[in-house]
Amino acid sequence: MKHLEYKGYTGSIEYSAEDNLLYGKVLGLRGLISFEGETGKLLEEDFKEAIDTYLADCKEEGKTPEKPFKGSFNVRIPAQLHQRAALLAMETKTSLNNFVAEAIRLRVQKS
Template sequence: MKYLEYKGYTGSIEYSPEDNLLYGKVLGVRGLISFEGETGKSLEEDFHEAVDVYLTDCKEKGKSPEKPFKGSFNVRIPAALHQKAALLAIETKTSLNNFVAEAIRSKVTNEPV
């Protein structure tokens, strides 16, 4: 799947054959910020406008805009897997955080660990 990028925000791209319409939402934020368009160009323009409106609304309300994909998240895994990862991290003289980051990096870039 391809994505739209603007001012640090990422938007999804979906298609509704029933409506003959492209649509999407801003990913990585809790609130719903959606956009649509009949062409790729109009979808991208509406995405930019949606992000700009969100940022303006936050500024007018005196609140900080939510930062998408801030680099921190909780992961729940089985205790046995947690133990194996923690022990391997110790053996390789790295933190569990770095061990997990490297495992994810390897998976998303299709490189072996």
């Protein structure tokens, strides 16, 4: 397992040899939600507790919880690459958005 998953949130898994401790953070959020544990089981329990606490705090404060990986992001690429991709998308009668999504999909499938 490379990541932890709970209620739509993803947590990283790291190891500190210095502290002999597993730790992680929730990925894809602007704020920091961290968790830790001496074993994988304890790490997962603390991850779930951190998410539940975050969601409870948001509810108590009347805030909408931030959702990671909403499906929208900005990408900065060289202008020449942008032009080539846009022209190829037009030639294949698709949108640049669909062209980029397909390129990412293909790359992710290879990993």
